[in-house]
Amino acid sequence: MYYVYALYNKLSDKIYIGQTNNLARIILEHNNKNIHYTGKIVGQWELFYNEESASRSAAMAREKQLKSYRGREFLKTQLNNPG
DSSP states (O other): OEEEEEEEETTTTEEEEEEESOHHHHHHHHHTTOSHHHHTSOSOOEEEEEEEESSHHHHHHHHHHHTSHHHHHHHHHHHHSOO
């Protein structure tokens, strides 16, 4: 099982979108500064959105959609309206 996820860093007001097969591990890696892009940004990353995908290729396709303008607008609504 793969996951597409979105993290939010409140201190820097940034959203990061990615895909993984282990959500718990990837959140730790982002917060321990083990990932190049997010490691440069000050503050903690919090998971605010995720969805399951049956395959890595499906997760990568959905990740690409979420990184588009409309995808980012969708994620902003999720961030501002939790639950």
